Amino acid sequence: MTAIKHNTVNADWIMDHFMNGQNEHPTDCVASLPTAGSTLPQKDVEYYQETDAEWQKQDVPVSGFKKRKLVLHVDVNNTILVSDTATEQGTRAALSSYFSSVIWGKINQLDKWEWLSDVPSVLPPCDEAVNFYSVFGKDEDFFDSTEGRCFKSIFVDHLQKLEWPGPADEILSVTGEDGKQYHRILPSFFWLIKTLCLQGREFSILLRTMGTDLYPVLHALEFAMRGGHPQFKDLQMLSFPVNSKTGRIRCNKREIVLSTETERISTLKDSRSIYQYFNSLSGISGFQDHFDWWARNSYTGKGGKPFWVDPYDQNIQHVFIDDNIRFTDDYNIVHPLVFTKKGGIQTRTAPASEFYDCCLIQTDLLNAIANQDYFIKKIQQCEEKYDSYLYKLQS
Known part of the structure; x- marks a missing residue:
């Protein structure tokens, strides 16, 4: 096995070279790079390199700021499919x-x-x-x-x-x-997974659909993550598991229930229970939401896919991506529920406009088809806007 030189490089270099398949080490500029243990600019990221079918990672301190874990709730039809x-x-x-x-x-x-x-x-x-x-x-x-x-x-x-x-x-x-x-699945979605992994981000993906495509989509993602996709063979080098066993979410006037093969979680006694369950997940999971409940509520946000936001939780940001998200609430497929106190159980229904392009992304499918970096740019935009939202809230 050949030896690997480890250095930190600017994030722009990684995007321009490594992620475009140019995995050579920039030996001509090694002398100008910071060494391990030195104080790094915030924009620097860890350098990854693949050799002999392995990726190795150097633990390099990044100055001060740790980004929040991302929990990405992603629709299926007209979003990634x-x-x-x-x-x-x-x-x-x-x-x-x-x-x-x-x-x-x-x-x-x-x-x-x-x-x-x-x-x-x-x-x-x-x-x-x-x-x-x-x-x-x-x-x-x-x-x-x-x-x-x-x-x-x-x-x-x-x-x-x-x-x-x-x-x-x-x-x-x-x-x-x-x-x-x-x-079957948009390349820009695989690019999102690859980019966040290469950036060293902690994140999970929850597929949330009212349709019936969960199994074939999860099967395709599992196959791709094992190296089966001809355009993304290097996904097999990532440690990002796919849970092929699906859950479902059902709503009524009294409670919201999430059920899997082994668990039943209800908001009846603890309104934070499903939110905390979502926080604990890793990799990719899939859940079928409650179409009949949405229809009974005239296809408004009130009957939409429940989505919890805790602005007092500094460690996590939830983001929902769906083509049926709207800026107004007269037709909306997501029901934003915001916790009103730190550690509290009370929630309020937020208007979609409060979190539009902040925690709620209305999928621009044409852009997602045409631009490989569409999803990653929208996530970055949401993180910036969520920072501003939290700052205003604290002020």
């Missing part, structure tokens, strides 16, 4: 359906549809704008219609970016309506 077995939507239909929800217009005085923006966006461009889907519903021929033709090139470009780069893989690819193979 562009297909839906429950509705039998293939990749093309699922992308088309999503696309129609992020293009905006209005019915004008002549009772005709009028576009208010030619750029897709998760937020409306103005107060009077409504998305195309909310007015006309699902239209599989939309991009060949007079109204939709102007967006066809954007749609086709993103569909091409979803194509699987090789022969069919029964675990990691799906067959589209056109017979082509597409990614």
